[in-house]
Structure formats: C-alpha cells, structure tokens
Amino acid sequence: MYARPLHEGKPLTFAVSGMLWKSSLIMFDRETRSLWSHITGKAVAGPLKGMRLTPVPAVHTTWGLWRANYPDTVVLEKARWSRRSPHPFEPDHVLGLVLEGEVVGFPFPELKQAPLAHPAVAGEPLLVVYIEPAATAVAFRREVSGRVLSFHRLARKGEVWQMEDRETGSAWNALTGEALAGPLAGAGLAPVPATQAYLSNWRELYPGGRMWRAD
Amino acid sequence: MTKDLVLALAGALAALAAAQPLVLPLPDAIDGAPVHVAIPPDAIRAIDQPTFLRGEAAARQMARDEPVLGVRLAGAARAYPLGYLSSHEIVNDRFGDLPVAVTW
Numbered sequence: 358m359y360a361r362p363l364h365e366g367k368p369l370t371f372a373v374s375g376m377l378w379k380s381s382l383i384m385f386d387r388e389t390r391s392l393w394s395h396i397t398g399k400a401v402a403g404p405l406k407g408m409r410l411t412p413v414p415a416v417h418t419t420w421g422l423w424r425a426n427y428p429d430t431v432v433l434e435k436a437r438w439s440r441r442s443p444h445p446f447e448p449d450h451v452l453g454l455v456l457e458g459e460v461v462g463f464p465f466p467e468l469k470q471a472p473l474a475h476p477a478v479a480g481e482p483l484l485v486v487y488i489e490p491a492a493t494a495v496a497f498r499r500e501v502s503g504r505v506l507s508f509h510r511l512a513r514k515g516e517v518w519q520m521e522d523r524e525t526g527s528a529w530n531a532l533t534g535e536a537l538a539g540p541l542a543g544a545g546l547a548p549v550p551a552t553q554a555y556l557s558n559w560r561e562l563y564p565g566g567r568m569w570r571a572d
Numbered sequence: 573m574t575k576d577l578v579l580a581l582a583g584a585l586a587a588l589a590a591a592q593p594l595v596l597p598l599p600d601a602i603d604g605a606p607v608h609v610a611i612p613p614d615a616i617r618a619i620d621q622p623t624f625l626r627g628e629a630a631a632r633q634m635a636r637d638e639p640v641l642g643v644r645l646a647g648a649a650r651a652y653p654l655g656y657l658s659s660h661e662i663v664n665d666r667f668g669d670l671p672v673a674v675t676w
Contacts, residue, residue: 358643361664361671368671370664372618374596375611382661384675385596385613392597395662395675401602413672415643420651421636427649430642431624432634433663435656492639533644 358550359398359410364388379561396552396562397455412550416532418493425516426532452485452494453559453566454478454551460566462559463487468494471571473508473520475499483549484508485569486531488518494553497534497546618662624650641674643667652676 361368369386371393376383383401384393391403398410416423424430452463457479468474468487476483484499488511499506506522511531513519518531527539534546559566594613601607625633634640640651646668657663657676665672 358641358675359673361673368664368666369673370618370620371662371673371675372614373616373661374613375609375615376596376598377608377610378602379605382610382616383607384662384673390594390596392599402597402599410673413643413645413670415641415674417654418640418642419636420634420638420640420653423640423642423649423651424631427642427644429626430630430649430651431626432630432640432651433619433653433656434623434625435633435653491637 358413358415360413362408362410364405380558381562394562396554396558414548414550416493416495417553418488418532419491421516422488422491422493422518422532426530449556450492450553451556451559451568452487452496452551453554453563454496454549455563456481456483456549460563461569462556462563462566463494463496463569464556465489465492465494467569467571473511474569474571475507476569484546486511486518486520488531493532494551495532495534496549496551498549499546501541501544501546616659616661618664619660620664622663622665641676643672643674645672646670 369388371384371386374383374385374392381394381396384395385391389404391400391405393400398412400406400408450465454461459479461478463485469489472487474485476485482499482505484497485494487494506524508520508522510521520529520531525540527541528537530537534548536542536544596613599607639654641654642651648667652663652674654676661676663674665674
C-alpha cells in the first residue's frame with residue numbers, strides 16, 4: 358500500500374496495465390501513463406521513471422482478527438457477483454521488507470519456529486510478530502523512547518493476541534503494537550511497512566535479498 | 573453558443589475520449605527482465621470510488637477467517653478483502669487528506 362503522490366496538484370490514480378514483469382502485475386498512473394511495480398513501488402517506465410512511492414503500513418490478516426482489534430472498522434463493499442475468499446495461510450508466503458535499501462524476507466515456515474523474531478535490519482532493532490492461525494505477520498521498530506525492548510509470551514487472549522516485553526513486563530497488543538497495561542501502557546511500537554508475497558515472487562524481485570532464518 | 577449546446581458537446585467529447593483505446597509505453601525489458609502483455613489496460617478495472625460497509629452489514633459480507641488487508645490511518649480503520657482485491661488489484665482511496673493506493 359502506498360501514498361499517492363501529487364502530480365500537478367492532483368493525486369495520481371493507479372490502474373492495471375495488464376503487463377507482467379517478474380511474475381507481477383505492473384500498474385500505470387492515468388495522469389502520466391508511467392508504469393509502476395506494485396511490489397517495489399518504483400516507476401519503471403514513462404515520464405515518472407525512477408520515482409518511488411512512499412509505503413504506508415498495512416496488515417495482511419483475517420477479518421476476524423482485524424475486527425477484534427478494531428471493532429469500529431469498516432470493510433470494502435464487494436460487488437454482488439463476487440465469491441467468498443479462500444482460507445488463509447500460506448506456507449509459501451514471506452513477509453518482505455525493505456528498510457533503507459536493505460532487503461529482508463521472513464518466510465512463514467521460519468517465523469513459525471520463532472513467532473517473535475528480533476532481527477536487525479539496516480542497523481535498526483526490529484520485531485517481527487507472526488500469528489499463524491490468522492496467516493498474519495507484522496513488523497515494528499522495537500525502540501521506544503530511546504529504549505530497545507525485547508518481547509516474549511505471545512498468546513491469544515480471547516479474540517486478540519498479546520505479548521509482553523521482558524524489560525518492564527508490560528502487556529502489548531501483538532497486532533497493533535500498542536501497550537495495553539503495565540509501566541509502558543499507552544506507548545506504541547512504530548510499524549514498519551512490509552509486504553506479504555509469495556516466496557517465489559519475492560525472490561524473483563529481489564534475487565540478492567537476504568532470507569531470514571530462525572536460529 | 574448556448575450553455576446547453578456547450579454541455580452537450582462536452583459530453584460527446586468525453587464519450588469519444590473514453591472510447592479511445594488506452595496506449596501505454598511497452599518496454600521490452602526492465603532491469604534486464606522481460607515484460608509481457610497479458611491483457612489490455614483496464615481489463616482488470618481498479619476501484620476508484622470505494623464504498624464501505626460497517627457493523628452488521630460488514631459482518632454479513634465477511635467470513636471470520638477471510639483474508640483482508642487492514643489499514644489504520646487518520647483515526648479510521650478499514651479492511652479490504654484480499655480475494656476481492658485480486659479481481660480489481662488496486663483501490664484508489666483516501667484517508668482524510670491522504671490519498672492512497674491499496675494494492676494486491
């Protein structure tokens with residue numbers, strides 16, 4: 358998901374070009390007819406070639422888990438003809454992120470072994486949370502007010518998932534990164550924009566990228 | 573010219589413009605990897621005017637374990653069903669002052 362930049366005072370609108378590149382669909386913008394990769398967020402042809410879109414955090418998750426965390430959420434209305442979606446979960450999925458040029462993929466089978474992962478990416482301490490039953494992975498920065506936290510005790514509490522930090526024992530919402538109780542109640546972990554993709558697609562787009570492994 | 577005539581001409585021109593086929597640049601390759609044309613532009617139609625359901629209507633449309641893309645921005649929480657998104661690929665939406673493209 359990306360912010361749509363302004364072009365001559367108006368936001369670009371994106372559409373489907375119908376072209377395939379590295380097994381992914383290419384977008385175009387209606388205003389300049391430049392071509393864009395929706396996975397890298399970069400314009401690859403046309404007048405805006407080279408421009409990068411700013412990613413915005415979005416979470417691949419299930420409706421049930423999302424609504425449990427955001428009871429007031431709305432949902433995009435589907436056209437009447439559309440069918441129900443298939444079940445989540447995907448052993449061939451990866452959470453991919455690019456931070457300051459460093460590319461790292463977190464394959465779901467690896468996250469399954471370490472569902473609270475603490476990788477460093479571009480020198481920054483991150484947290485990757487994996488909630489298997491909802492096929493959901495999210496990434497956060499784990500430095501809060503100058504202090505680097507570490508997390509354990511990921512568990513389902515009713516309809517939501519929680520975790521604790523070792524440093525203060527505060528309880529956190531594992532999906533939203535908000536501290537719910539304890540000394541850090543009210544604090545929040547900053548989300549890092551990331552994409553969920555098929556492992557094969559991610560490798561094709563970033564052949565030199567690092568794949569994270571659980572220790 | 574009368575205002576009605578101007579409006580009618582504007583409408584006719586808009587219809588003509590809409591009927592023109594869209595022409596996009598077609599590179600042979602990008603970063604050394606080939607580009608293939610699978611379908612014409614807009615054969616998969618992006619959503620430009622998304623509408624949303626809330627409360628009971630939202631719950632009726634969705635299954636509990638149905639995959640969604642969840643976004644929380646500018647005080648609003650929205651879910652975009654992924655199966656449905658794969659039929660449209662892109663939703664051009666806006667959260668407050670921030671225009672966004674939700675892509676799958």
